[in-house]
Amino acid sequence: QVTLRESGPALVKPTQTLTLTCTFSGFSLSSSGMCVSWIRQPPGKALEWLALIDWDDDKYYNTSLKTRLTISKDTSKNQVVLTLTNMDPVDTATYYCARMQRYGDYINPPDYWGQGTLVTVSS
Amino acid sequence: QSVLTQPPSASGTPGQRVTISCSGSSSNFVGSFVYWYQQFPGTAPKLLIYRNDQRPSGVPDRFSGSKSGTSASLAISGLRSEDEADYYCATWDDSLSGQGVFGGGTKLTVL
Numbered sequence: 193q194v195t196l197r198e199s200g201p202a203l204v205k206p207t208q209t210l211t212l213t214c215t216f217s218g219f220s221l222s223s224s225g226m227c228v229s230w231i232r233q234p235p236g237k238a239l240e241w242l243a244l245i246d247w248d249d250d251k252y253y254n255t256s257l258k259t260r261l262t263i264s265k266d267t268s269k270n271q272v273v274l275t276l277t278n279m280d281p282v283d284t285a286t287y288y289c290a291r292m293q294r295y296g297d298y299i300n301p302p303d304y305w306g307q308g309t310l311v312t313v314s315s
Numbered sequence: 316q317s318v319l320t321q322p323p324s325a326s327g328t329p330g331q332r333v334t335i336s337c338s339g340s341s342s343n344f345v346g347s348f349v350y351w352y353q354q355f356p357g358t359a360p361k362l363l364i365y366r367n368d369q370r371p372s373g374v375p376d377r378f379s380g381s382k383s384g385t386s387a388s389l390a391i392s393g394l395r396s397e398d399e400a401d402y403y404c405a406t407w408d409d410s411l412s413g414q415g416v417f418g419g420g421t422k423l424t425v426l
Contacts, residue, residue, distance in 0.1 A: 229415060238317055239352075239360065239403055241415030252413050288359060292415070300366070301350035301405035301415060305359040 194218035196228075196289050196306035203312050204279050210311060214272040214289030218304075221247055221267050227292040227299060228272040230263065232285040233308075240285075245272055246294060281313045318343060319404055319418035326424040332392040335421045337404030339385050343416055347406045349387040351380055354401045354420075363402070364389060391423075399425045 200212035212230070219226055229244040243263040244252045253261050262275045272289060287309055290302035320338045327333040337349065349367050352360035362371050364380035367387065379390045391398055404418040 231415070231417075238420045239405075239417040241405075241417060244415065252415075254414055255412070298347050298409075299407045299413070299415070300348055301407065302360075303350075303362055303365060303371075305361075308359050 194291060194304040196291060196304060198287060198289050198306045198309040200287070200309055200311065202310060203314065205315050206280055206313060208279050210274075210276040210279050210283070212274045212276075212287055212289075212309065212311075214274070214306060216270050216272070216289070216291070216306075219291060221245075221265055221270070221272070223247055225294045227294060228265070229290050229292050229302060230272075230274045231288045231290055231302070231305075232283075233288070234282070234285040237285075242276075242287075243274060244292060244299065246299075252299075279313045284311065284313045286310045317419035318408060318416035319406065321402075321404060321418035321421045323419065324422045324424065326426055327391075327394045328426045329394055329396060331394045332390060333394055333423065334391075335389045335402050335404075335423070337387045337389070337418050339387075339406065339408075339416070341385060342410035343406050343408035344382070344385040344387070347409065349380065349382050350405045351378075351387075351389045352403045352405065354403065360403060394425055396425045399423055 196216040227246040230242040245263045260277045291304040351364035354360040367382040368380045408416045
């Protein structure tokens with residue numbers, strides 16, 4: 193059974209760095225084709241893909257946020273960490289981690305999602 | 316503004332058939348699979364359709380997906396009140412360095 197769970201602060205101040213951890217089970221990020229992504233959703237708005245890391249430690253980022261994002265993994269702990277620097281109130285959102293898989297040249301959208309964690313940016 | 320284009324709203328009466336469209340471009344549709352998600356307020360998205368037209372186990376066959384060229388559609392037949400939710404399409408965009416992309420979401424109202 194695949195499960196993912198996000199953890200991190202519920203409140204951050206403007207200009208601070210957000211660090212979120214995704215802890216997962218039911219699959220291994222060392223298995224060929226496995227990937228974990230972060231996706232966010234501001235209140236009342238659409239989903240926005242942020243970043244992905246794959247089993248081979250390749251990383252992909254949303255081009256609009258690339259300079260502020262860093263994704264990393266700890267395979268032994270079954271964890272993926274996302275950092276987002278210079279937080280602003282517009283970054284207030286529910287942040288989800290999700291499993292994705294690569295098949296050949298293409299990466300497929302998420303098949304399993306965490307429950308999400310709401311992060312509010314306010315002084 | 317989302318990379319994939321969906322109508323912001325759709326509606327239908329119980330028993331009707333409703334379709335939701337999702338349009339993209341050659342960089343994100345050609346060769347990539349389209350996935351569809353259903354989301355209720357305050358909950359995480361749920362996978363509804365994968366690989367363009369496949370249903371995960373447990374998803375009623377009232378839900379179907381299709382893809383042609385740079386467009387995809389989600390069809391819901393025999394509309395029920397519990398289908399009222401937000402629906403999102405998603406795929407992988409191969410342009411630049413590659414990134415995931417979502418549609419802007421469609422709010423389905425069952426009248």
